[in-house]
Amino acid sequence: MDVVRITGNKPLSGTVNVSGAKNAVLPMLAATLLTAESCVLRNVPQLSDVHFMLEILRHHGAQVEKLAPGTWRITAACVHGRTPYDLVRKMRASICLLGALVGRLRMVEIALPGGCVIGPRPIDLHLKGLTRLNCEVSHKNGYISVDATRARGNYIFMGGRHGSTVTGTTNLLMAAVLTPGITHIDCAACEPEVVDLCRMLLAMGAKIEGLGSPALIVTGVERLHGCDHTPLADRIEAGTYLLAGAITQGDITVQGASAEHLGAFLDKLDEAGVAIEALGTQTLRVHGGLSRCRPVDIITHPHPGFATDLQAQFSTLLTLIPGLSLITERIYPNRFMHVPELQRMGADIAIEGATAIVKGGVKLCGAPIMASDLRASAALILAGLVASGETWVRRIYHLDRGYECFDKRLAALGADITRMDDREIPGDLHEE
Numbered sequence: 001m002d003v004v005r006i007t008g009n010k011p012l013s014g015t016v017n018v019s020g021a022k023n024a025v026l027p028m029l030a031a032t033l034l035t036a037e038s039c040v041l042r043n044v045p046q047l048s049d050v051h052f053m054l055e056i057l058r059h060h061g062a063q064v065e066k067l068a069p070g071t072w073r074i075t076a077a078c079v080h081g082r083t084p085y086d087l088v089r090k091m092r093a094s095i096c097l098l099g100a101l102v103g104r105l106r107m108v109e110i111a112l113p114g115g116c117v118i119g120p121r122p123i124d125l126h127l128k129g130l131t132r133l134n135c136e137v138s139h140k141n142g143y144i145s146v147d148a149t150r151a152r153g154n155y156i157f158m159g160g161r162h163g164s165t166v167t168g169t170t171n172l173l174m175a176a177v178l179t180p181g182i183t184h185i186d187c188a189a190c191e192p193e194v195v196d197l198c199r200m201l202l203a204m205g206a207k208i209e210g211l212g213s214p215a216l217i218v219t220g221v222e223r224l225h226g227c228d229h230t231p232l233a234d235r236i237e238a239g240t241y242l243l244a245g246a247i248t249q250g251d252i253t254v255q256g257a258s259a260e261h262l263g264a265f266l267d268k269l270d271e272a273g274v275a276i277e278a279l280g281t282q283t284l285r286v287h288g289g290l291s292r293c294r295p296v297d298i299i300t301h302p303h304p305g306f307a308t309d310l311q312a313q314f315s316t317l318l319t320l321i322p323g324l325s326l327i328t329e330r331i332y333p334n335r336f337m338h339v340p341e342l343q344r345m346g347a348d349i350a351i352e353g354a355t356a357i358v359k360g361g362v363k364l365c366g367a368p369i370m371a372s373d374l375r376a377s378a379a380l381i382l383a384g385l386v387a388s389g390e391t392w393v394r395r396i397y398h399l400d401r402g403y404e405c406f407d408k409r410l411a412a413l414g415a416d417i418t419r420m421d422d423r424e425i426p427g428d429l430h431e432e
């Protein structure tokens, strides 16, 4: 297992390019199953989640070809519709296959994914939506079976107790594009990744109105055709690099950072006093020090609110800003696994229900720490960049799920960061 060693306290500077968005690419790969024709996806990031999804597509009978680095052609001439637990349990996001398989095959059996470390991950809204489409949904032995042979368009309200659902919306979209009649999806997720999936589906011949709004109208078509699509850049990765610049008081230009997609996040950076400059519609620069920064309160919400996927990384910044900041999680109330590790580095954070109370202004010190999930890994590496001494982050495989070459890109910006096999680390840092 790999670990990352960081020697902190070095300001980062330079330019970094953001990859294609993981959370757009995963449902797009699933969407390639909606047609027997070839679909080409470009700007696909090299991530373990993406490779795993490609493996699942092969399992379903698709032909997967790499045309160039980051460019894949998927041809699903024949598809079969059972997704076993062994595949689903390795990557919870594989549930985004459900809608595509329903759309293409009308008879599907897929293992239920279960929860993950950031909390329970129910799919009740996905199933409610399919039922509203007149699908017969049954649940047996950990598997969901869907019979969509009599499916037809309908009105579906997709809101739940935490607001809209991203994958629930994409599943319903993929099921509805090939379902006869008109489907109204109300309280649809408005995340840019959902909008970009709609664009890909439109390019495949789907009929969807209301892109980017919570009211999507889908008119079912008989068949879809192939497409050539380039997914949008990863706004969470972009936000993480902007935070790396802010935290190290460096000067980083992030190419592929859309201010439009990062509204609430940039607003909070501005409120905190972090200097961000737009150098074009897709390029943002962060520079300057933290000396005049102020604490801020954050509440995560579905888009266009503050993204939960940037919450852990923003927490690291707030540990450095003197004063009291509150971070409230409205999407995943338990998504604070990074906090005990930040505490090991000297952060003063208390958790009260779904709120983290950060007493900022501490000097973080390097320590051996453990990554628990993707965004927590990024938050801990950011902490290591500014901590005194050495930080060792274990279980770094979580990072590889969602950040392409994160350590290498940080090193190119001047970070002292090295990845190594855990057998190379000093004895007292080994895992039990």
Ligand code: EPU
Pocket: 023, 024, 026, 093, 120, 121, 122, 123, 124, 125, 126, 127, 160, 161, 162, 163, 164, 165, 166, 167, 168, 308, 309, 330, 331, 332, 374, 375, 402
């Ligand atoms: N929810 C329900 N019922 C459902 C579906 C969701 O109650 O049927 C709840 C969830 O428990 C959660 C909230 O609704 O509290 C939002 O969940 P959502 O369905 O939107 O999340 P998701 O689609 O499973 C995607 C991203 C996550 C990101 C969330 C929220 C992908 C592959 N994953 O998950 O990304 O945190 O939306 O924006 O798109 C990550 O990249 O690190 C990550 C976890």
